Amino acid sequence: EAQVTQNPRYLITVTGKKLTVTCSQNMNHEYMSWYRQDPGLGLRQIYYSMNVEVTDKGDVPEGYKVSRKEKRNFPLILESPSPNQTSLYFCASSLIGRGSGPDTQYFGPGTRLTVL
Amino acid sequence: AQSVTQPDIHITVSEGASLELRCNYSYGATPYLFWYVQSPGQGLQLLLKYFSGDTLVQGIKGFEAEFKRSQSSFNLRKPSVHWSDAAEYFCAVHTGGFKTIFGAGTRLFVKA
Numbered sequence: 001e002a003q004v005t006q007n008p009r010y011l012i013t014v015t016g017k018k019l020t021v022t023c024s025q026n027m028n029h030e031y032m033s034w035y036r037q038d039p040g041l042g043l044r045q046i047y048y049s050m051n052v053e054v055t056d057k058g059d060v061p062e063g064y065k066v067s068r069k070e071k072r073n074f075p076l077i078l079e080s081p082s083p084n085q086t087s088l089y090f091c092a093s094s095l096i097g098r099g100s101g102p103d104t105q106y107f108g109p110g111t112r113l114t115v116l
Numbered sequence: 117a118q119s120v121t122q123p124d125i126h127i128t129v130s131e132g133a134s135l136e137l138r139c140n141y142s143y144g145a146t147p148y149l150f151w152y153v154q155s156p157g158q159g160l161q162l163l164l165k166y167f168s169g170d171t172l173v174q175g176i177k178g179f180e181a182e183f184k185r186s187q188s189s190f191n192l193r194k195p196s197v198h199w200s201d202a203a204e205y206f207c208a209v210h211t212g213g214f215k216t217i218f219g220a221g222t223r224l225f226v227k228a
Contacts, residue, residue, distance in 0.1 A: 004159075033216065040125070042206060042220040043160075050214055058215060090159060098167045101148060101210040107159035 002027045004108035006091050012114045013081055021076045021111050023091030031094045031102045032074040033058070034066065036087040037110075043090065049074055050096070081115040088112050118143045120209050122219035129197050130227050137192040137222050139207030149190040150208040151181055154221075160206065166190065177201070202226045 004025045013019055025032065033048040035058075045058030049068040063085055065077040074093075078085060089111045097103025119142045129135050141147055148167050152160040164175025171183040181192045190207060207219040 031214070035218075040220055042122075043208075043218040045216055045218075048214050048216075056214065059217075092160075098148065101214055102216060104150070104162045104165060105152075105160075105216070107152075107161070109159050 002106070004091055004093055004106050006089075006108035006111050008111060009109060010112050012116065014116050015082055016080050019078050019081060019113075021078075021089060021091075021113070023074045023076065023108060024072050025074075025091075025093040025106070026072065027093060027106065028071065029093035029106075030071070030096050031105075032068065033092045033102070033105065034064070034074070034076045035090045035092065036060065036085075037090060038087050046076070046089075048102075078113075081113075083115050086113060086115050118147075118209065118211050118217055120207055120217050120219040122205075122207055122222050124222045125220070126223040126225065128225040128227060131199050132196050135192075135194045135197045135201070135224070137205050137207075137224070139190045139192065139219060140188050141190065141207075141209050142188065143209065143211050145211075146185065147209045147211050149181075149183060150210075151175065151179070151190070151192050152206045152208060153177075154204045154206065156203070163192070163205075197224075197226055199226045199228065 034046040035043040044060045047066040049055040091108040092105040094102040094105040121140045150165045151163040210216045
């Protein structure tokens with residue numbers, strides 16, 4: 001089954017404790033992206049990757065890191081989480097479409113993160 | 117800066133009634149436009165997209181959207197709403213590069 005998986009689905013942590021949220025897709029998509037969803041703000045893009053070893057900042061990259069060492073995986077790293085990073089996080093993947101941007105994005109189920 | 121506006125935070129319609137969800141974007145050239153739906157507790161799923169050509173696009177679940185360049189709009193419509201359409205709807209734009217901008221979303225409530 002074609003899918004995007006994220007782990008963990010729920011995470012409660014404390015300020016400053018490094019964490020990684022994994023994302024994996026089995027559709028051989030070039031493009032992958034991380035978003036955070038907050039009430040009233042919709043989805044805001046954190047980082048995206050156009051292919052292996054090629055990543056760039058979205059609109060809200062502060063406090064996050066990513067890497068793309070393999071085509072299928074795109075982990076999101078919070079090196080020193082803070083309470084303002086409490087949010088619902090989504091990973092997405094897609095083929096590169098017209099205009100050299102992402103075509104239809106396929107989303108993972110989300111990771112709900114709480115930072116105390 | 118590019119932006120996407122969904123003016124309605126929430127909308128309530130009766131089952132069987134028609135629906136229109138508004139989306140306006142700010143971008144100089146023709147953008148690539150998407151509507152996604154998020155059911156409670158789920159990820160997002162594509163309803164439809166517009167890249168070029170016919171400005172009226174058909175999507176899944178009986179939805180359609182019309183691109184109007186003069187109004188910088190891409191409104192989503194459905195002629196007859198079903199209770200299962202209750203969800204949050206997001207308009208999104210990618211502007212020819214790799215960034216994607218989402219609107220804040222419109223939550224649809226359907227009353228019996």
